[in-house]
Amino acid sequence: MNIALFGYGKMGKMIEQIAQERGHTIVAKIDVGTANVDYGAMDVAIDFSTPDAAFENITNCFKNGVPVICGTTGWLSQYEEAMELCKEDKGAFIYASNFSLGVNIFFELNAHLAKMMSQLEQYKVSMEEIHHTQKLDAPSGTAITLAEGIIGNSSYRDWKLDTAGDKTIPITSIREGMVPGTHSICYESDVDSIEIKHTAHNRQGFALGAVIAAEWIQGKTGVFTMKDVLNLS
Known part of the structure; x- marks a missing residue:
């Protein structure tokens, strides 16, 4: 080819x-x-x-x-x-x-988890993504795709950088070192937390x-x- x-x-x-x-x-x-x-x-x-x-x-x-x-x-x-x-x-x-093949499986896992959590309003979702300092956009495109996966399977309506709201997913973007890409999604309540995470070891x-x-x-x-x-x- x-x-x-x-x-x-x-x-x-x-x-x-x-x-x-x-x-x-x-x-x-x-x-x-x-x-x-x-x-x-x-x-x-x-x-x-x-x-x-x-x-x-x-x-x-x-x-x-x-x-x-x-x-x-x-x-x-x-x-x-x-x-x-x-x-x-x-x-x-x-x-x-x-x-990444792993990330695309992670997208599916994220959407499935969002659907399961959608009836449990005591849990509030948040996201964090970490990338190398040369990455130009924030949040990452991967983080936006993950947020859209949650929005499409729950009552959340949008996402914002560092801003939480009743129907808004807060995304924290961190730029440090030479990190290829780490994305985590956390559902937190007063009694416990559920977290899924994908970490890329290289490009x-x-x-x-x-x-x-x-x-x-x-x-x-x-x-x-x-x-x-x-x-x-």
Whole structure:
């Protein structure tokens, strides 16, 4: 499979290594200032670029018949528009706030727990996410996905950074050291606490999941998620 990398930072380099180990070829490394892009050489594009570049990268691929795997966060105000353009161009697209296989199982566990806890109003939920100091967005895209999983399965209506409310999930974002990513969700009452937590030990899980998604999307048309890739739907 011929893979183009949009964004060649730490994640791009790790995806390159894992893709090559799995027998794939990196045919392009497109970063800020890249002038000429040969879409005809690509079987799939993997985008870990920047919030400002992601939408244009994605839609240019759709126009040129290239499936897209996108892990860039911070651009989701344009996600609905991207989905519509994907359908118009008969493209193929997977966006995930986190491609780690373990995290996507954690998403399902989170939603199931939220559904179980929804009838127990004595428990109040809170979230914490910890990442390295170079991470640009807060809260993380993974934390937002987790919050949406709770909102979709409970009476909570929204989330806010460091702000609790009757129907608001408070999210604490911590930036320290070189932490790849830790996410915890706590339900607390006067008598006890229930906590679930996912800790990434390195970035390899994110990169591997993106490559697996790229392998899975070959020959498909439509907008998908990691639930489809992992058959969790």
